[in-house]
Amino acid sequence: MGRPPCCDNGGVGVKKGPWKPEEDIILVSYIQQHGPGNWRSVPENTGLMRCSKSCRLRWTNYLRPGIKRGNFTPHEEGIIIHLQALLGNKWAAIASYLPQRTDNDIKNYWNTHLKKKVKRLQQQQQPQTDHHHSFHTTNSNAAAAAATSCPNYYNPSSSSSSSTHIHSSHESMQSMEPYPSNEATTNTIPKLFQFQTWMKPSPASASAANYNGAMAMQEFQDDQEVAAAAAMASSIDACKDHTCAVIGDDKSSSLEMMMAAKMGHGEAGFLINLAEFALVIAV
């Protein structure tokens, strides 16, 4: 069985490869009129010789307003490292904490920069390999370091204990710097248009409060945070399996709660203290 490819004409007439500026303009102007969604109709109605997926990706990863490209700050690096340790390669989930970044961008940045960086930092911080013996101390120290360096990582008053903190794209667009300064051709495209009337929250969007929480996370201070994040990441790696065995099946949720607790959370903090208590007993 198996599904046919999204471009089920067998690829005949479907253009691949880099997008041209004129194609971008066509796509953007169409979305300006109709809004994102119903991607299958986009190539049909615009005459673009692109498959619907390609159109969607081009929009979400490149043309969508509010996207910031390149130059990841230490704040963002710290967030990515933390969340990657928590959630694994759930780039879309990680991207939801960084509304200005796309999952593709984060994924690329992780693969090309941060993976090596974290590995190096973890090697510096964990020279010994006695896992069980060093676990508790390492965890505490790393957590303390991270908590000290970034007390507002999560916004205690706005985050929920849900495992999916998705920002509201509508709120995001209004509160973020709309068009970062890039000279790439494609970055000039969104500047040609205003996208406010039709901007609607994505189905996966959560509350603006979660977006505020995400933005609060960007209040990281300096390069030390990257090291702290790496320390946290290593501690998370160390305790991941233990935690899940104790707490339950929802690994990402449980770990996220732990993170939230370490940063000074409310209810989640209470729950996670219980979880950590159980964890210590288990270890």
Added chain:
DNA sequence: AATTCACGCAACCGCCCAGGC
């Protein structure tokens, strides 16, 4: 100046999931 190499990033591929019928 020419060639090779490494890296970064845009885009594609294939699988999965949710919703509609």
Added chain:
DNA sequence: TGCCTGGGCGGTTGCGTGAAT
């Protein structure tokens, strides 16, 4: 209830570009 379809996601590829030789 099961099938079909569109949309979403993570992994991977391949091209462009700059550095090194």
